[in-house]
Amino acid sequence: MDMSVFDLFKIGIGPSSSHTVGPMVAARRFLLENAPLDDVTSVTAELYGSLALTGIGHGTDKAVLLGLMGETPQGVDPDAVEDMLAAADVDGELRLLGEKTIAFTRKQHLVFHMAENLPEHPNGMRFTLARADGSSASRIYYSVGGGFIRAEGEEAATDGKPAVRLPYPFNTMAELLGHGVSSGKTIPQMLRANELTRISEAELNQGMDRIWHVMRDCIQHGLETSGQLPGGLNVKRRAADLWRQAQGGDRANQLPHDALNGVSLYAMAVNEENAAGGRVVTAPTNGAAGIIPAVLKYYAEDCKPVDPITGVRAFLLTAAAIGMLCKRNASISGAEVGCQGEVGVACAMAAAGLVAALGGSNAQIENAAEIGIEHHLGMTCDPIGGLVQIPCIERNGMGAVKAITAASLSLKGDGTHFVTLDNVIETMRQTGADMQAKYKETSLGGLAIHVVSVNHAAC
Numbered sequence: 376m377d378m379s380v381f382d383l384f385k386i387g388i389g390p391s392s393s394h395t396v397g398p399m400v401a402a403r404r405f406l407l408e409n410a411p412l413d414d415v416t417s418v419t420a421e422l423y424g425s426l427a428l429t430g431i432g433h434g435t436d437k438a439v440l441l442g443l444m445g446e447t448p449q450g451v452d453p454d455a456v457e458d459m460l461a462a463a464d465v466d467g468e469l470r471l472l473g474e475k476t477i478a479f480t481r482k483q484h485l486v487f488h489m490a491e492n493l494p495e496h497p498n499g500m501r502f503t504l505a506r507a508d509g510s511s512a513s514r515i516y517y518s519v520g521g522g523f524i525r526a527e528g529e530e531a532a533t534d535g536k537p538a539v540r541l542p543y544p545f546n547t548m549a550e551l552l553g554h555g556v557s558s559g560k561t562i563p564q565m566l567r568a569n570e571l572t573r574i575s576e577a578e579l580n581q582g583m584d585r586i587w588h589v590m591r592d593c594i595q596h597g598l599e600t601s602g603q604l605p606g607g608l609n610v611k612r613r614a615a616d617l618w619r620q621a622q623g624g625d626r627a628n629q630l631p632h633d634a635l636n637g638v639s640l641y642a643m644a645v646n647e648e649n650a651a652g653g654r655v656v657t658a659p660t661n662g663a664a665g666i667i668p669a670v671l672k673y674y675a676e677d678c679k680p681v682d683p684i685t686g687v688r689a690f691l692l693t694a695a696a697i698g699m700l701c702k703r704n705a706s707i708s709g710a711e712v713g714c715q716g717e718v719g720v721a722c723a724m725a726a727a728g729l730v731a732a733l734g735g736s737n738a739q740i741e742n743a744a745e746i747g748i749e750h751h752l753g754m755t756c757d758p759i760g761g762l763v764q765i766p767c768i769e770r771n772g773m774g775a776v777k778a779i780t781a782a783s784l785s786l787k788g789d790g791t792h793f794v795t796l797d798n799v800i801e802t803m804r805q806t807g808a809d810m811q812a813k814y815k816e817t818s819l820g821g822l823a824i825h826v827v828s829v830n831h832a833a834c
């Protein structure tokens with residue numbers, strides 16, 4: 376399959392890869408596809424399905440405006456976003472791609488179709504522009520999870536990269552394991568060889584080191600930042616206070632399970648940053664962005680590896696392989712298969728990555744990944760108020776601990792296991808297909824309707 380480690384791990388901003396990152400990319404792409412823009416007189420963005428139902432809570436409205444301004448998820452300054460949007464709202468104008476100013480108000484030009492879906496995916500959006508000569512252009516895009524987008528009719532999410540011939544092509548775990556048997560290579564070695572068909576070794580290593588650097592910074596910022604999260608639920612940030620307590624506490628009176636708290640807090644710190652619209656890395660989504668950084672930090676610091684740099688790279692390559700399989704054969708979109716496809720997949724990726732970094736065999740990597748997903752099967756997506764806060768933040772803390780448990784169970788065995796990763800991914804796909812829409816990132820069921828929500832009432 377033609378996916379890269381950098382497709383799974385993308386530097387962006389919170390709070391959602393499918394509802395923030397994807398729409399921002401789509402809005403910008405629409406304008407780039409329709410350049411030049413000098414005679415454009417109006418632009419309208421219409422949001423459908425889950426993007427409409429939870430779009431306000433997920434910041435989709437802001438993301439669309441930023442994309443129309445020409446901003447990218449990796450390039451936009453999270454600290455400047457609110458000022459940029461406020462200026463646009465006050466002026467009633469938008470500067471398209473930083474080039475052409477048009478009249479634009481959210482009320483008139485940003486339309487939420489709460490009761491309608493577009494046919495190919497629950498996260499649909501349509502952009503339309505009009506020109507001075509009376510002509511117009513319109514295109515539909517889908518945000519299909521993890522920041523991936525595709526236009527209507529496109530077979531797969533793509534950013535226009537040419538297809539390459541991979542030394543170890545795989546569409547299933549069975550194929551990847553087969554290559555491992557015939558080549559004698561580990562999963563991270565095969566993924567590395569595949570990546571090197573696209574970029575140089577130096578670019579690959581620098582890119583992965585940068586991903587880890589941003590993840591580490593995100594954890595640190597989250598562990599240092601207290602206060603309240605935006606959105607109207609008045610959710611208090613907890614990671615920093617709990618981290619301070621853990622650091623200054625009476626070590627002699629700590630209980631054995633207190634050791635697990637650090638990993639949960641790393642994950643929660645990332646997801647609090649995400650909920651606040653901070654700089655995060657999709658892993659494989661924003662909603663599930665805390666699990667992999669937390670387990671990576673646990674590996675790099677607590678496991679005391681001899682060569683952490685090499686280990687972190689092996690971790691990321693292996694985690695990416697699992698994410699690619701889940702994306703290709705099921706989904707990493709909460710709007711498509713529920714939270715099993717976000718937190719469940721992130722847990723599987725982290726578990727597999729940790730096993731690889733600790734020198735486990737290919738069979739043990741598969742074993743850890745299948746355990747990671749298996750115990751999230753059926754998990755719904757029901758964020759309160761459409762905000763990526765409750766249950767998402769704690770859920771990442773739990774997912775990180777589960778990933779370490781899955782890796783540990785696998786490493787204690789010899790790789791023999793009953794359920795294959797391909798089996799469990801197919802099970803996730805079918806479970807997601809059977810799941811009612813109200814449990815798939817619509818905030819129409821589950822916790823979202825059993826807890827009073829300021830934001831949802833406002834929608």
Ligand code: SF4
Nearest residue numbers: 662709714717756767
């Ligand atoms: S419940 Fe899970 S899938 Fe849904 S928004 Fe939260 S993290 Fe994402």
